[in-house]
Amino acid sequence: MSGPSTHEDWSDAQEEIMQATYHALLDHGYAGLSISRIADELDKSKASIYYHYDSKDDLLLTFLRYAVDQFLSSIDTETGGDPYEDLEHVIEKVLPLRLDEDEDQIHSVVFGLRGQAVTDETFREQFTEIDDRLAETLRTVIQRGIDDGRFRDVDVDRVTEHVVATINGAMYGRVTTDRSATVPAVRVSLLSYLDAELRRE
Protein backbone atom coordinates (compact mmCIF):
# COMPACT_ATOMS: atom_id res chain seq x y z
CA MET A 1 0.00 0.00 0.00
CA SER A 2 2.78 2.44 -0.82
CA GLY A 3 4.82 3.27 -3.83
CA PRO A 4 4.04 4.82 -7.19
CA SER A 5 1.51 7.60 -7.59
CA THR A 6 -1.99 6.50 -8.49
CA HIS A 7 -4.06 7.20 -11.56
CA GLU A 8 -6.74 9.19 -9.74
CA ASP A 9 -5.93 12.27 -7.72
CA TRP A 10 -6.12 11.50 -4.03
CA SER A 11 -5.42 14.28 -1.53
CA ASP A 12 -2.94 13.69 1.30
CA ALA A 13 -5.79 13.67 3.82
CA GLN A 14 -7.65 11.05 1.77
CA GLU A 15 -4.51 8.94 1.37
CA GLU A 16 -3.96 8.99 5.14
CA ILE A 17 -7.51 7.84 5.81
CA MET A 18 -7.19 5.13 3.14
CA GLN A 19 -3.98 3.79 4.69
CA ALA A 20 -5.62 3.79 8.14
CA THR A 21 -8.65 1.96 6.72
CA TYR A 22 -6.36 -0.64 5.18
CA HIS A 23 -4.63 -1.33 8.48
CA ALA A 24 -7.87 -1.30 10.48
CA LEU A 25 -9.37 -3.75 7.98
CA LEU A 26 -6.44 -6.14 8.30
CA ASP A 27 -6.53 -5.92 12.10
CA HIS A 28 -10.28 -6.17 12.65
CA GLY A 29 -11.90 -7.47 9.44
CA TYR A 30 -15.00 -6.00 7.86
CA ALA A 31 -17.30 -6.88 10.75
CA GLY A 32 -14.97 -5.30 13.31
CA LEU A 33 -14.22 -2.20 11.27
CA SER A 34 -15.58 1.09 12.61
CA ILE A 35 -14.96 4.76 12.11
CA SER A 36 -13.64 4.83 15.70
CA ARG A 37 -11.00 2.23 14.93
CA ILE A 38 -9.91 4.06 11.80
CA ALA A 39 -9.74 7.28 13.82
CA ASP A 40 -7.59 5.43 16.41
CA GLU A 41 -5.20 4.29 13.66
CA LEU A 42 -4.94 7.91 12.53
CA ASP A 43 -4.75 9.36 16.01
CA LYS A 44 -7.49 11.78 14.97
CA SER A 45 -11.11 12.41 15.90
CA LYS A 46 -14.05 10.59 14.34
CA ALA A 47 -15.32 13.99 13.16
CA SER A 48 -12.25 14.44 10.98
CA ILE A 49 -13.23 11.26 9.12
CA TYR A 50 -16.93 12.09 8.93
CA TYR A 51 -15.86 15.37 7.34
CA HIS A 52 -14.83 13.32 4.27
CA TYR A 53 -17.16 10.32 4.42
CA ASP A 54 -20.82 9.94 5.36
CA SER A 55 -20.66 6.39 6.66
CA LYS A 56 -18.55 3.28 7.07
CA ASP A 57 -19.85 1.93 3.75
CA ASP A 58 -19.10 5.21 1.95
CA LEU A 59 -15.56 5.08 3.32
CA LEU A 60 -15.14 1.40 2.46
CA LEU A 61 -16.32 1.85 -1.12
CA THR A 62 -13.87 4.69 -1.56
CA PHE A 63 -11.19 2.51 -0.01
CA LEU A 64 -11.92 -0.27 -2.51
CA ARG A 65 -11.64 2.14 -5.43
CA TYR A 66 -8.43 3.51 -3.93
CA ALA A 67 -6.92 0.05 -3.36
CA VAL A 68 -7.77 -1.12 -6.89
CA ASP A 69 -6.50 2.13 -8.41
CA GLN A 70 -3.25 1.97 -6.46
CA PHE A 71 -2.73 -1.71 -7.25
CA LEU A 72 -3.34 -1.22 -10.99
CA SER A 73 -1.34 2.03 -11.13
CA SER A 74 1.57 0.10 -9.66
CA ILE A 75 1.16 -2.62 -12.32
CA ASP A 76 0.88 0.06 -15.05
CA THR A 77 4.36 1.31 -14.18
CA GLU A 78 5.74 -2.23 -14.57
CA THR A 79 4.44 -2.58 -18.14
CA GLY A 80 5.72 -0.95 -21.31
CA GLY A 81 7.86 -3.73 -22.77
CA ASP A 82 6.70 -6.60 -24.96
CA PRO A 83 2.88 -6.28 -24.89
CA TYR A 84 2.25 -10.03 -24.66
CA GLU A 85 4.62 -10.33 -21.70
CA ASP A 86 2.90 -7.29 -20.18
CA LEU A 87 -0.47 -9.05 -20.40
CA GLU A 88 1.09 -12.13 -18.79
CA HIS A 89 2.38 -9.89 -16.01
CA VAL A 90 -1.01 -8.24 -15.41
CA ILE A 91 -2.74 -11.63 -15.22
CA GLU A 92 -0.14 -13.03 -12.81
CA LYS A 93 -0.55 -10.01 -10.54
CA VAL A 94 -4.34 -9.89 -10.65
CA LEU A 95 -4.77 -13.67 -10.32
CA PRO A 96 -1.98 -14.90 -8.04
CA LEU A 97 -2.04 -18.68 -7.56
CA ARG A 98 -2.19 -18.20 -3.81
CA LEU A 99 -3.48 -15.30 -1.72
CA ASP A 100 -1.53 -14.41 1.39
CA GLU A 101 -3.50 -13.67 4.55
CA ASP A 102 -3.75 -9.91 3.90
CA GLU A 103 -4.83 -10.38 0.29
CA ASP A 104 -7.40 -12.97 1.35
CA GLN A 105 -8.85 -10.50 3.87
CA ILE A 106 -9.10 -7.72 1.29
CA HIS A 107 -10.60 -10.02 -1.37
CA SER A 108 -13.22 -11.19 1.10
CA VAL A 109 -14.21 -7.60 1.84
CA VAL A 110 -14.35 -6.68 -1.86
CA PHE A 111 -16.56 -9.61 -2.84
CA GLY A 112 -18.69 -9.41 0.29
CA LEU A 113 -19.46 -5.75 -0.48
CA ARG A 114 -19.97 -6.43 -4.17
CA GLY A 115 -23.01 -8.56 -3.33
CA GLN A 116 -24.67 -5.34 -2.15
CA ALA A 117 -24.18 -3.77 -5.59
CA VAL A 118 -27.02 -5.99 -6.82
CA THR A 119 -29.58 -3.82 -5.04
CA ASP A 120 -27.71 -0.60 -4.20
CA GLU A 121 -27.02 1.96 -6.94
CA THR A 122 -24.16 3.64 -5.03
CA PHE A 123 -22.34 0.34 -4.67
CA ARG A 124 -22.98 -0.44 -8.34
CA GLU A 125 -21.42 2.87 -9.41
CA GLN A 126 -18.25 2.09 -7.43
CA PHE A 127 -17.92 -1.41 -8.85
CA THR A 128 -18.53 -0.03 -12.35
CA GLU A 129 -15.55 2.27 -11.80
CA ILE A 130 -13.48 -0.60 -10.41
CA ASP A 131 -14.13 -2.81 -13.44
CA ASP A 132 -13.58 0.16 -15.78
CA ARG A 133 -10.19 0.69 -14.16
CA LEU A 134 -9.12 -2.94 -14.75
CA ALA A 135 -10.41 -2.72 -18.34
CA GLU A 136 -8.34 0.43 -18.87
CA THR A 137 -5.11 -1.27 -17.78
CA LEU A 138 -5.74 -4.18 -20.16
CA ARG A 139 -6.98 -2.02 -23.05
CA THR A 140 -3.88 0.20 -22.89
CA VAL A 141 -1.52 -2.77 -23.30
CA ILE A 142 -3.58 -4.40 -26.07
CA GLN A 143 -3.90 -1.11 -27.99
CA ARG A 144 -0.15 -0.52 -27.73
CA GLY A 145 0.48 -4.00 -29.13
CA ILE A 146 -1.76 -3.24 -32.09
CA ASP A 147 -0.14 0.18 -32.68
CA ASP A 148 3.30 -1.47 -32.56
CA GLY A 149 2.20 -3.99 -35.17
CA ARG A 150 2.92 -6.90 -32.81
CA PHE A 151 -0.78 -7.73 -32.29
CA ARG A 152 -3.45 -8.25 -34.90
CA ASP A 153 -5.92 -5.42 -35.42
CA VAL A 154 -8.62 -6.96 -33.22
CA ASP A 155 -11.70 -5.42 -31.58
CA VAL A 156 -9.89 -4.15 -28.46
CA ASP A 157 -13.05 -3.72 -26.39
CA ARG A 158 -14.25 -7.24 -27.10
CA VAL A 159 -10.95 -8.84 -26.06
CA THR A 160 -10.72 -6.55 -23.01
CA GLU A 161 -14.25 -7.41 -21.85
CA HIS A 162 -13.50 -11.11 -22.19
CA VAL A 163 -10.41 -10.85 -20.02
CA VAL A 164 -12.18 -8.69 -17.40
CA ALA A 165 -15.07 -11.18 -17.21
CA THR A 166 -12.74 -14.19 -16.93
CA ILE A 167 -10.58 -12.57 -14.26
CA ASN A 168 -13.62 -11.49 -12.24
CA GLY A 169 -15.25 -14.90 -12.58
CA ALA A 170 -12.08 -16.65 -11.42
CA MET A 171 -11.55 -14.30 -8.44
CA TYR A 172 -15.21 -14.57 -7.52
CA GLY A 173 -15.14 -18.36 -7.80
CA ARG A 174 -12.14 -18.46 -5.50
CA VAL A 175 -13.85 -16.61 -2.65
CA THR A 176 -17.39 -18.03 -3.04
CA THR A 177 -16.71 -21.73 -3.76
CA ASP A 178 -14.29 -24.51 -2.78
CA ARG A 179 -13.37 -25.09 -6.45
CA SER A 180 -9.62 -24.72 -6.24
CA ALA A 181 -8.84 -25.69 -9.85
CA THR A 182 -10.33 -22.56 -11.42
CA VAL A 183 -7.55 -20.00 -10.88
CA PRO A 184 -4.66 -22.24 -12.06
CA ALA A 185 -6.70 -23.34 -15.11
CA VAL A 186 -7.69 -19.77 -16.00
CA ARG A 187 -4.12 -18.53 -15.68
CA VAL A 188 -3.13 -20.92 -18.46
CA SER A 189 -6.28 -20.60 -20.58
CA LEU A 190 -6.29 -16.78 -20.60
CA LEU A 191 -2.80 -16.73 -22.08
CA SER A 192 -3.83 -19.32 -24.63
CA TYR A 193 -6.86 -17.14 -25.51
CA LEU A 194 -4.73 -14.00 -25.84
CA ASP A 195 -2.15 -15.83 -27.92
CA ALA A 196 -4.81 -17.08 -30.36
CA GLU A 197 -6.60 -13.72 -30.55
CA LEU A 198 -3.72 -11.29 -30.65
CA ARG A 199 -0.49 -12.75 -31.92
CA ARG A 200 0.35 -12.46 -35.57
CA GLU A 201 1.16 -15.81 -37.19
Add this chain to the structure above:
Amino acid sequence: MSGPSTHEDWSDAQEEIMQATYHALLDHGYAGLSISRIADELDKSKASIYYHYDSKDDLLLTFLRYAVDQFLSSIDTETGGDPYEDLEHVIEKVLPLRLDEDEDQIHSVVFGLRGQAVTDETFREQFTEIDDRLAETLRTVIQRGIDDGRFRDVDVDRVTEHVVATINGAMYGRVTTDRSATVPAVRVSLLSYLDAELRRE
Protein backbone atom coordinates in the same frame (compact mmCIF):
# COMPACT_ATOMS: atom_id res chain seq x y z
CA MET B 1 -40.03 -24.00 -13.97
CA SER B 2 -41.58 -27.13 -15.40
CA GLY B 3 -40.59 -29.66 -17.99
CA PRO B 4 -37.90 -32.30 -18.21
CA SER B 5 -36.78 -34.27 -15.20
CA THR B 6 -33.76 -32.92 -13.41
CA HIS B 7 -30.35 -34.38 -12.88
CA GLU B 8 -30.62 -34.67 -9.11
CA ASP B 9 -33.40 -36.63 -7.46
CA TRP B 10 -35.97 -34.29 -6.00
CA SER B 11 -38.98 -35.75 -4.18
CA ASP B 12 -42.49 -34.59 -5.10
CA ALA B 13 -42.77 -32.75 -1.77
CA GLN B 14 -39.48 -30.96 -2.42
CA GLU B 15 -40.50 -30.07 -5.97
CA GLU B 16 -43.77 -28.57 -4.69
CA ILE B 17 -41.94 -26.44 -2.14
CA MET B 18 -39.42 -25.34 -4.78
CA GLN B 19 -42.18 -24.27 -7.18
CA ALA B 20 -43.90 -22.37 -4.38
CA THR B 21 -40.60 -20.68 -3.47
CA TYR B 22 -40.11 -19.66 -7.08
CA HIS B 23 -43.54 -18.02 -7.26
CA ALA B 24 -43.20 -16.38 -3.83
CA LEU B 25 -39.80 -15.00 -4.87
CA LEU B 26 -41.20 -13.50 -8.07
CA ASP B 27 -44.14 -11.98 -6.20
CA HIS B 28 -42.32 -10.63 -3.16
CA GLY B 29 -38.58 -10.53 -3.93
CA TYR B 30 -35.89 -11.78 -1.57
CA ALA B 31 -36.58 -9.17 1.13
CA GLY B 32 -40.30 -9.97 1.17
CA LEU B 33 -39.89 -13.73 1.04
CA SER B 34 -40.90 -15.65 4.15
CA ILE B 35 -41.74 -19.21 5.08
CA SER B 36 -45.33 -17.97 5.69
CA ARG B 37 -45.64 -16.71 2.16
CA ILE B 38 -44.28 -19.94 0.73
CA ALA B 39 -46.72 -21.87 2.92
CA ASP B 40 -49.53 -19.63 1.59
CA GLU B 41 -48.53 -20.43 -2.00
CA LEU B 42 -48.66 -24.12 -1.10
CA ASP B 43 -51.82 -23.89 0.96
CA LYS B 44 -49.97 -25.78 3.70
CA SER B 45 -48.73 -25.04 7.19
CA LYS B 46 -45.38 -23.46 7.97
CA ALA B 47 -44.53 -26.62 9.94
CA SER B 48 -44.73 -28.72 6.78
CA ILE B 49 -41.96 -26.56 5.29
CA TYR B 50 -39.85 -26.46 8.46
CA TYR B 51 -40.02 -30.26 8.36
CA HIS B 52 -37.75 -30.10 5.28
CA TYR B 53 -35.78 -26.88 5.81
CA ASP B 54 -34.31 -25.27 8.90
CA SER B 55 -34.58 -21.64 7.79
CA LYS B 56 -35.40 -19.29 4.95
CA ASP B 57 -31.74 -19.29 3.87
CA ASP B 58 -31.55 -23.09 3.93
CA LEU B 59 -34.65 -23.23 1.75
CA LEU B 60 -33.37 -20.52 -0.59
CA LEU B 61 -30.00 -22.21 -1.08
CA THR B 62 -31.75 -25.46 -1.91
CA PHE B 63 -34.02 -23.52 -4.26
CA LEU B 64 -30.99 -22.06 -6.05
CA ARG B 65 -29.45 -25.49 -6.52
CA TYR B 66 -32.81 -26.78 -7.71
CA ALA B 67 -33.31 -23.89 -10.17
CA VAL B 68 -29.81 -24.25 -11.62
CA ASP B 69 -30.14 -28.03 -11.84
CA GLN B 70 -33.52 -27.80 -13.55
CA PHE B 71 -32.34 -25.09 -15.95
CA LEU B 72 -29.20 -27.02 -16.94
CA SER B 73 -31.02 -30.37 -17.11
CA SER B 74 -33.42 -28.76 -19.57
CA ILE B 75 -30.46 -27.48 -21.65
CA ASP B 76 -28.82 -30.93 -21.48
CA THR B 77 -31.83 -32.46 -23.23
CA GLU B 78 -31.48 -29.90 -26.05
CA THR B 79 -27.88 -30.86 -26.80
CA GLY B 80 -26.54 -33.98 -28.49
CA GLY B 81 -26.01 -32.74 -32.03
CA ASP B 82 -22.94 -30.95 -33.38
CA PRO B 83 -20.85 -30.28 -30.25
CA TYR B 84 -19.77 -26.79 -31.33
CA GLU B 85 -23.39 -25.78 -31.96
CA ASP B 86 -24.26 -27.33 -28.60
CA LEU B 87 -21.72 -25.11 -26.87
CA GLU B 88 -23.15 -22.10 -28.72
CA HIS B 89 -26.59 -23.11 -27.48
CA VAL B 90 -25.46 -23.47 -23.84
CA ILE B 91 -23.79 -20.04 -23.93
CA GLU B 92 -26.85 -18.37 -25.49
CA LYS B 93 -29.08 -19.88 -22.81
CA VAL B 94 -26.83 -19.13 -19.87
CA LEU B 95 -25.94 -15.61 -21.06
CA PRO B 96 -29.06 -14.20 -22.74
CA LEU B 97 -28.49 -10.71 -24.16
CA ARG B 98 -31.42 -9.43 -22.14
CA LEU B 99 -32.98 -10.70 -18.94
CA ASP B 100 -36.74 -10.55 -18.65
CA GLU B 101 -38.22 -9.33 -15.37
CA ASP B 102 -38.46 -12.81 -13.80
CA GLU B 103 -34.92 -13.74 -14.81
CA ASP B 104 -33.63 -10.42 -13.49
CA GLN B 105 -35.32 -11.09 -10.15
CA ILE B 106 -33.82 -14.59 -9.86
CA HIS B 107 -30.33 -13.41 -10.92
CA SER B 108 -30.45 -10.67 -8.28
CA VAL B 109 -31.30 -13.22 -5.60
CA VAL B 110 -28.56 -15.62 -6.74
CA PHE B 111 -25.82 -12.99 -6.76
CA GLY B 112 -27.05 -11.27 -3.63
CA LEU B 113 -26.86 -14.60 -1.75
CA ARG B 114 -23.55 -15.53 -3.31
CA GLY B 115 -21.92 -12.59 -1.52
CA GLN B 116 -22.63 -14.44 1.73
CA ALA B 117 -20.61 -17.44 0.50
CA VAL B 118 -17.47 -15.39 1.18
CA THR B 119 -17.87 -15.86 4.92
CA ASP B 120 -20.39 -18.71 5.28
CA GLU B 121 -19.27 -22.31 4.65
CA THR B 122 -22.83 -23.60 4.04
CA PHE B 123 -23.38 -21.03 1.31
CA ARG B 124 -19.98 -21.82 -0.18
CA GLU B 125 -20.83 -25.52 -0.40
CA GLN B 126 -24.03 -24.74 -2.31
CA PHE B 127 -22.29 -22.43 -4.79
CA THR B 128 -19.55 -25.02 -5.23
CA GLU B 129 -22.26 -27.49 -6.30
CA ILE B 130 -23.87 -24.87 -8.55
CA ASP B 131 -20.61 -24.15 -10.40
CA ASP B 132 -19.82 -27.89 -10.54
CA ARG B 133 -23.18 -28.44 -12.21
CA LEU B 134 -22.49 -25.82 -14.93
CA ALA B 135 -19.02 -27.28 -15.43
CA GLU B 136 -20.55 -30.74 -15.87
CA THR B 137 -22.88 -29.56 -18.65
CA LEU B 138 -19.98 -27.96 -20.52
CA ARG B 139 -17.52 -30.80 -19.89
CA THR B 140 -19.98 -33.39 -21.23
CA VAL B 141 -20.34 -31.58 -24.57
CA ILE B 142 -16.60 -30.90 -24.94
CA GLN B 143 -15.71 -34.52 -24.09
CA ARG B 144 -18.23 -35.80 -26.64
CA GLY B 145 -16.69 -33.54 -29.29
CA ILE B 146 -13.27 -34.99 -28.53
CA ASP B 147 -14.55 -38.59 -28.55
CA ASP B 148 -16.26 -37.93 -31.90
CA GLY B 149 -13.01 -36.64 -33.33
CA ARG B 150 -14.56 -33.25 -34.10
CA PHE B 151 -12.62 -31.43 -31.40
CA ARG B 152 -8.92 -31.49 -30.72
CA ASP B 153 -7.74 -33.57 -27.79
CA VAL B 154 -7.51 -30.63 -25.39
CA ASP B 155 -7.34 -30.50 -21.58
CA VAL B 156 -11.11 -30.65 -21.01
CA ASP B 157 -10.97 -29.35 -17.44
CA ARG B 158 -8.88 -26.34 -18.40
CA VAL B 159 -11.26 -25.29 -21.18
CA THR B 160 -14.29 -25.97 -18.99
CA GLU B 161 -12.92 -23.88 -16.11
CA HIS B 162 -12.22 -21.01 -18.49
CA VAL B 163 -15.78 -21.00 -19.80
CA VAL B 164 -17.28 -21.29 -16.29
CA ALA B 165 -15.17 -18.36 -15.07
CA THR B 166 -16.01 -16.19 -18.08
CA ILE B 167 -19.74 -16.91 -17.84
CA ASN B 168 -19.80 -16.24 -14.09
CA GLY B 169 -17.77 -13.05 -14.49
CA ALA B 170 -20.10 -11.78 -17.21
CA MET B 171 -23.27 -12.62 -15.25
CA TYR B 172 -21.79 -11.11 -12.12
CA GLY B 173 -20.73 -7.96 -13.98
CA ARG B 174 -24.24 -7.58 -15.32
CA VAL B 175 -25.88 -7.51 -11.88
CA THR B 176 -23.18 -5.61 -9.94
CA THR B 177 -22.13 -2.88 -12.42
CA ASP B 178 -23.64 -0.62 -15.09
CA ARG B 179 -21.20 -1.98 -17.71
CA SER B 180 -23.65 -3.10 -20.37
CA ALA B 181 -21.07 -4.04 -23.03
CA THR B 182 -19.73 -7.09 -21.18
CA VAL B 183 -22.37 -9.72 -21.96
CA PRO B 184 -22.61 -9.01 -25.73
CA ALA B 185 -18.79 -8.92 -26.00
CA VAL B 186 -18.38 -12.16 -24.05
CA ARG B 187 -21.00 -13.96 -26.11
CA VAL B 188 -18.84 -13.35 -29.22
CA SER B 189 -15.44 -13.81 -27.56
CA LEU B 190 -16.32 -17.12 -25.88
CA LEU B 191 -17.23 -18.65 -29.23
CA SER B 192 -14.03 -17.31 -30.71
CA TYR B 193 -12.11 -18.85 -27.80
CA LEU B 194 -13.83 -22.22 -28.21
CA ASP B 195 -13.30 -22.16 -31.96
CA ALA B 196 -9.56 -21.54 -31.54
CA GLU B 197 -9.15 -24.09 -28.74
CA LEU B 198 -11.34 -26.93 -29.94
CA ARG B 199 -11.87 -26.99 -33.66
CA ARG B 200 -9.58 -29.05 -35.82
CA GLU B 201 -7.97 -27.04 -38.63
